[in-house]
Amino acid sequence: MRLKLLAGLVLTAGLFQPFPGALADTGQWLQSECGSCHALEQPDYPALGHAERLTRKGPPLYYAGNKFHAGWLESWLQDPVRIRPAGVFPPGAVVPSEEGDVIDPAKLEEHPALDASQAKMAADYLMELRPHDELIAATAYTPGAIASRMGELNFTKFNGCDACHSDGPGYGGLSGPELYTAWQRLQPGFIASFIADPAAWDPHTLMPKTGLNDSAVERLANYLKLIGEQAP
Amino acid sequence: MNYSATLLASLLLAGSLPALAEDVQHGENLYTIYCTQCHGVTGNGDGVNVPAMSVQPRNHRDQGEMSARTDAELFKAVKEGGKSINKSVLMPPWGGNLSDDDIHALVRYMRQLCCQSGG
Numbered sequence: 001m002r003l004k005l006l007a008g009l010v011l012t013a014g015l016f017q018p019f020p021g022a023l024a025d026t027g028q029w030l031q032s033e034c035g036s037c038h039a040l041e042q043p044d045y046p047a048l049g050h051a052e053r054l055t056r057k058g059p060p061l062y063y064a065g066n067k068f069h070a071g072w073l074e075s076w077l078q079d080p081v082r083i084r085p086a087g088v089f090p091p092g093a094v095v096p097s098e099e100g101d102v103i104d105p106a107k108l109e110e111h112p113a114l115d116a117s118q119a120k121m122a123a124d125y126l127m128e129l130r131p132h133d134e135l136i137a138a139t140a141y142t143p144g145a146i147a148s149r150m151g152e153l154n155f156t157k158f159n160g161c162d163a164c165h166s167d168g169p170g171y172g173g174l175s176g177p178e179l180y181t182a183w184q185r186l187q188p189g190f191i192a193s194f195i196a197d198p199a200a201w202d203p204h205t206l207m208p209k210t211g212l213n214d215s216a217v218e219r220l221a222n223y224l225k226l227i228g229e230q231a232p
Numbered sequence: 233m234n235y236s237a238t239l240l241a242s243l244l245l246a247g248s249l250p251a252l253a254e255d256v257q258h259g260e261n262l263y264t265i266y267c268t269q270c271h272g273v274t275g276n277g278d279g280v281n282v283p284a285m286s287v288q289p290r291n292h293r294d295q296g297e298m299s300a301r302t303d304a305e306l307f308k309a310v311k312e313g314g315k316s317i318n319k320s321v322l323m324p325p326w327g328g329n330l331s332d333d334d335i336h337a338l339v340r341y342m343r344q345l346c347c348q349s350g351g
Binding site for chain 1: 235261262264265266268269270272274276279280281282283284285291306313320321322323324325326327328329334
């Protein structure tokens with residue numbers, strides 16, 4: 001396994017650093033290459049306080065196995081297109097202007113691309129990180145259908161999700177991740193659980209816990225399914 | 233005497249100016265993290281999300297507007313959301329993410345923004 005890992009990484013091109021032979025396993029490699037931006041183990045949030053959020057450079061990955069679709073993750077790591085228009089910490093990439101606050105592209109960092117073997121190793125490892133199986137198990141959500149107009153009203157007028165998130169290219173706020181691709185990226189159980197109680201997943205999330213009941217969560221999740229299945 | 237004034241008086245009486253500075257910094261950090269996306273990095277209500285919003289977020293630097301709100305109203309709006317004070321649903325409730333102490337620190341920082349920093 002170690003030889004296979006090393007062989008795959010020696011072929012690395014681009015920004016991502018080759019696997020240093022002294023490191024013992026994929027976890028150590030990921031910690032070395034990704035750990036400065038991504039939490040691969042659960043941080044001690046109470047001890048770190050909100051300063052943790054001020055300095056966070058990438059989304060936490062220690063529950064990646066509860067969150068992502070494995071195939072999407074492996075593919076994205078090879079072609080990391082931006083999901084969060086203003087980056088993981090919007091105030092760090094936003095500047096005031098005469099027209100109001102705008103994103104300064106120079107302040108946005110690009111994610112390095114991995115080659116196919118690296119991406120598979122990273123995704124395989126990350127998908128084993130499932131510390132929140134109990135949150136998924138507690139979710140009653142079963143994917144279903146919703147009428148487009150009703151889904152849109154729930155997303156916009158009734159819940160105000162569009163203040164921060166886009167439900168289509170060019171529509172909606174810029175501070176949160178785009179949501180017209182959420183269904184392609186995220187497991188249905190995670191979507192429902194995160195909408196219901198985002199702070200249970202990430203105590204310093206910028207997503208508010210709004211106290212939605214199961215039916216309301218289901219309607220929003222089904223809307224993400226609808227627009228996700230229509231997304232390019 | 234409102235909550236902010238009470239706290240300030242208590243800290244001054246206790247000789248705790250470092251604690252006051254720490255509290256202000258905490259409020260500013262929370263404001264930066266949770267509020268600036270809509271209320272703007274300078275607090276003027278022109279956040280990066282505004283073009284997508286049907287209601288203009290409050291300008292926290294507007295002394296006139298802010299003076300019309302009590303600390304208790306600001307606290308309620310932050311904790312329970314805009315709907316709780318008959319304002320927009322676009323202002324979400326933060327009570328599930330932030331403690332009461334955090335929200336009090338935010339309110340004190342908003343008071344500083346509007347009325348103590350030349351705004």
